[in-house]
Amino acid sequence: MNTNATQQPVPLIQLRGITKAYGEGATAFLALKGVDLAIGRGEFVAIMGPSGSGKSTAMNLLGCLDRPTGGQYLFMGAHVEALSRDERARLRRRYFGFVFQGFNLLARTSAQENVELPLLYRGEPAARRHAAAARALEAVGLKGWEHHTPAELSGGQQQRVAIARAIVTEPAVLLADEPTGNLDTQRSHEIMELLARLNSEQGITVLMVTHEPDMAAYAHRIVRFVDGLVASDERNPNPAQPGSFRPAPAAAVTGTKAR
Numbered sequence: 001m002n003t004n005a006t007q008q009p010v011p012l013i014q015l016r017g018i019t020k021a022y023g024e025g026a027t028a029f030l031a032l033k034g035v036d037l038a039i040g041r042g043e044f045v046a047i048m049g050p051s052g053s054g055k056s057t058a059m060n061l062l063g064c065l066d067r068p069t070g071g072q073y074l075f076m077g078a079h080v081e082a083l084s085r086d087e088r089a090r091l092r093r094r095y096f097g098f099v100f101q102g103f104n105l106l107a108r109t110s111a112q113e114n115v116e117l118p119l120l121y122r123g124e125p126a127a128r129r130h131a132a133a134a135r136a137l138e139a140v141g142l143k144g145w146e147h148h149t150p151a152e153l154s155g156g157q158q159q160r161v162a163i164a165r166a167i168v169t170e171p172a173v174l175l176a177d178e179p180t181g182n183l184d185t186q187r188s189h190e191i192m193e194l195l196a197r198l199n200s201e202q203g204i205t206v207l208m209v210t211h212e213p214d215m216a217a218y219a220h221r222i223v224r225f226v227d228g229l230v231a232s233d234e235r236n237p238n239p240a241q242p243g244s245f246r247p248a249p250a251a252a253v254t255g256t257k258a259r
């Protein structure tokens with residue numbers, strides 16, 4: 001294990017003075033203005049903040065999709081900011097899983113095949129792909145749905161497929177960008193419970209952008225961005241537990257549509 005001089009484990013993720021400018025010269029816009037953030041292995045962090053505060057920019061950098069303009073990003077002690085595009089892609093494929101608001105599944109492609117895709121890119125043989133995808137789909141509660149296409153699945157189920165696709169490579173970090181943004185309340189809580197379980201049972205580090213306090217409540221730590229900087233960084237002493245959400249009785253629910 002990487003350790004520093006005092007034998008403390010090195011954080012999984014360390015951002016030091018990270019800046020990100022879009023554009024150049026006089027018209028450049030500084031979206032991140034010097035972000036310092038350390039995230040340990042196994043944390044569950046919600047990233048909140050107003051629109052335009054730099055959350056997506058930070059997530060793109062954290063997921064090695066983009067490079068900072070300045071500062072340092074250490075992942076497992078390695079300097080990501082110094083890596084080439086190909087090296088970043090390798091790091092990304094090995095250690096990161098991504099979940100998006102819009103699910104981003106291939107239409108007309110079965111759940112099983114969608115989940116196998118990252119393993120196909122890795123060149124895994126068919127038998128290993130099939131077995132790993134079946135395991136991942138079971139882990140997200142979709143055993144028996146393997147051969148359905150996205151159009152045959154509800155929104156909540158589609159997001160489960162997307163989560164299975166993200167975890168099939170056994171990533172260290174799951175980056176989720178508003179994963180419940182397209183879902184109703186009940187489905188949103190179900191997805192959050194799934195993320196909380198993956199975090200607590202499989203030890204996957206979860207970083208999630210959300211606008212919804214009810215969803216952030218599942219995280220153990222809440223980091224708020226304002227104007228390109230970390231404005232607050234707080235522990236959540238009582239994270240919402242899987243099973244704690246009780247839907248309102250059906251008669252009391254108006255105007256919501258199960259997805």
Ligand code: ADP
Nearest residue numbers: 022029031049050051052053054055056057058
């Ligand atoms: P958030 O995710 O919190 O809404 P973003 O990281 O998307 O914030 O954006 C932060 C700021 O950077 C915004 O002012 C946005 O307009 C600007 N920005 C984001 N992406 C680009 C880009 N590709 N080119 C120029 N400006 C951008």
